[in-house]
Amino acid sequence: MNKVFHAITEKQQDAATANASDMTSDYQLEDQVGFILRCVNQRHLSIFSRLIPDLTPTQFSALAKLCETGQASQNELGRMIAIDAATIKGVVDRLKLRGLISSESQPSDLRRLILKPTAEGRQLFEQIGAAALKVSEETLRPLSDKERHLFIRLLMKLR
Amino acid sequence: MNKVFHAITEKQQDAATANASDMTSDYQLEDQVGFILRCVNQRHLSIFSRLIPDLTPTQFSALAKLCETGQASQNELGRMIAIDAATIKGVVDRLKLRGLISSESQPSDLRRLILKPTAEGRQLFEQIGAAALKVSEETLRPLSDKERHLFIRLLMKLR
């Protein structure tokens, strides 16, 4: 397989500034932050779906945020959890279909749909809340406590 | 926060609401590693598509790995860049459609499709290689050099 795993950013910085004529020799896909990010995300999604088979991470985010705020319009909810208007529609539709949230038109602004968690939605959120914390714990398990805090701090800077 | 009103809501039918405020107080979506990971990935994808509009990150990964290895079977390629068999098929189809890679059946094992980058594929890879390194650089820009190395090291541990 591939043996080059630990030649981190040395090469990419050189090549970023220099003129790379032979990409193949100095470009290592495995060292690129985007590639590793995707792999880590992949692992996280796998942990999530194992510990919380009932909801996707996105659905859980939407439900959690709605439980936290009490109510929100559809696009507002999307903005709060960084999901665009086109995507949040599908997420909301599926949560509504399962009876976890409700929607009603807002009389003072006919464009808006006011979303609220249903009793079932709140109950489910309570049920899986502990598991959600376990997901984070398991995702970060390869790191020490000190490293975890450091990692989260750095990760937040890259948002 | 609304613990003050606990006595009031407690009697109501929606005890779930009272529980929800408990959960809300110790669960912060924004602090969960999975949520931030998704946001950082989002930012990275945005940088990538701005600097490299020609290919998606996944397509670039496939092309880059194929240029590096010279050739590989379809599933083999998928395994090397952490893409499952169902997904890699679409990626390969689109790269073939654009003439960036070629495929031929392997006589010694009729199940296998041997993929190779075409001359155009190699040329494109060379062309956008520098931009690919810039993507990593811009993604990590909020961090100092020291922090970048540290971050990549921690990120790799979480793969």
Place this chain on the structure above:
DNA sequence: CACAAACTGTTAGCATACAAACTAATTTGC
């Protein structure tokens, strides 16, 4: 007031991503 600008939700189209079920070809194990 009129009208352009901005906003809300919707739709269509494209590209990952993953699970599950399936065919065909090859390898293993007895």
Place this chain on the structure above:
DNA sequence: GCAAATTAGTTTGTATGCTAACAGTTTGTG
């Protein structure tokens, strides 16, 4: 030697996630 297990690739279905275009609604400005 041959049935069983494994592997390669395909297909279907579901869910994100993004862009672009669109219709209503509301707002801001002249």
